[in-house]
Amino acid sequence: MQKTHRAGFISIIGKPNVGKSTLMNQLVGEKLSIITSKAQTTRHRIMGIVNGEIDGEDFQLVYSDTPGIIKPMYELHNSMMEYVHGSLEDADVVLFVTDIFEKYDEEDVIQKLGKSDAPLLLIINKIDLATEEQIEEKINHWKTVLNPREILTISALKNVGVAELLETVIKLLPVHPPYFPKDQLTDKPERFFAAEMLREKIFTNYKKEIPYSCEVVVTEFKEDDDIIKVYAEIYVERSSQRAILLGHKGERIKKVGTEAREEMEAFFEKKIFLQQYIKVEPDWRLKRDKIKRFGY
Numbered sequence: 232m233q234k235t236h237r238a239g240f241i242s243i244i245g246k247p248n249v250g251k252s253t254l255m256n257q258l259v260g261e262k263l264s265i266i267t268s269k270a271q272t273t274r275h276r277i278m279g280i281v282n283g284e285i286d287g288e289d290f291q292l293v294y295s296d297t298p299g300i301i302k303p304m305y306e307l308h309n310s311m312m313e314y315v316h317g318s319l320e321d322a323d324v325v326l327f328v329t330d331i332f333e334k335y336d337e338e339d340v341i342q343k344l345g346k347s348d349a350p351l352l353l354i355i356n357k358i359d360l361a362t363e364e365q366i367e368e369k370i371n372h373w374k375t376v377l378n379p380r381e382i383l384t385i386s387a388l389k390n391v392g393v394a395e396l397l398e399t400v401i402k403l404l405p406v407h408p409p410y411f412p413k414d415q416l417t418d419k420p421e422r423f424f425a426a427e428m429l430r431e432k433i434f435t436n437y438k439k440e441i442p443y444s445c446e447v448v449v450t451e452f453k454e455d456d457d458i459i460k461v462y463a464e465i466y467v468e469r470s471s472q473r474a475i476l477l478g479h480k481g482e483r484i485k486k487v488g489t490e491a492r493e494e495m496e497a498f499f500e501k502k503i504f505l506q507q508y509i510k511v512e513p514d515w516r517l518k519r520d521k522i523k524r525f526g527y
Contacts, residue, residue, distance in 0.1 A: 445465055
């Protein structure tokens with residue numbers, strides 16, 4: 232007798248900085264989404280694929296980490312919100328991630344949730360930083376605002392409650408054959424992750440507007456037996472930003488490259504040669520054609 236197989240798409244949505252990417256990486260068991268303390272780090276819809284077996288049933292979970300929901304100010308933001316809409320349209324389960332510090336200003340997220348008929352799980356994250364009373368207060372608040380299938384409390388960073396969340400999600404999946412090959416981890420190519428690792432290091436090494444004005448494009452990704460050669464272009468919007476990115480005698484961008492290379496070597500498990508070029512593309516975030524050229 233053939234075993235039942237469950238498969239489906241799980242959309243992870245919420246405001247910026249509530250821990251969506253951290254949760255995604257815990258659920259997948261790999262660092263697929265870059266994580267920084269700055270808002271709007273995630274710009275794409277990144278799928279993470281998990282296969283397994285539970286209670287005699289095989290399953291395939293296709294998670295979508297999406298950009299934090301914001302009011303668009305640039306054409307880039309419009310593209311980011313289109314990823315959110317797309318993930319809600321094809322979701323079999325929606326994980327609405329909030330956290331213990333939210334200020335009850337998530338009406339824009341709630342409006343978007345109305346566009347999906349999928350079962351909704353409300354996830355209250357960062358409970359490791361809260362008291363029992365604060366957690367209970369948040370649960371009671373959301374019971375009056377939404378009508379989720381379940382409310383679960385977790386700490387994605389500490390991996391608390393994530394296993395219980397996984398079991399809950401699997402039970403809600405439809406019976407369906409796998410959507411992707413069983414050995415596939417994500418829908419993104421390797422050069423995408425190389426670009427994201429470099430972009431993450433820009434976020435962690437620079438302040439103010441610089442990280443948000445940067446876009447990274449990997450123009451070449453050449454893999455040999457013992458080394459991967461990565462050629463990357465970093466785009467900024469103004470010449471002054473290019474100067475800041477470079478730093479004195481190029482020391483700042485050299486540090487970024489070293490950190491990114493080390494991260495890539497750990498991820499790809501192979502020696503990395505990284506070559507970076509900084510280019511100026513005025514106001515690229517405002518231009519639809521440039522956004523498309525950068526893969527949005």
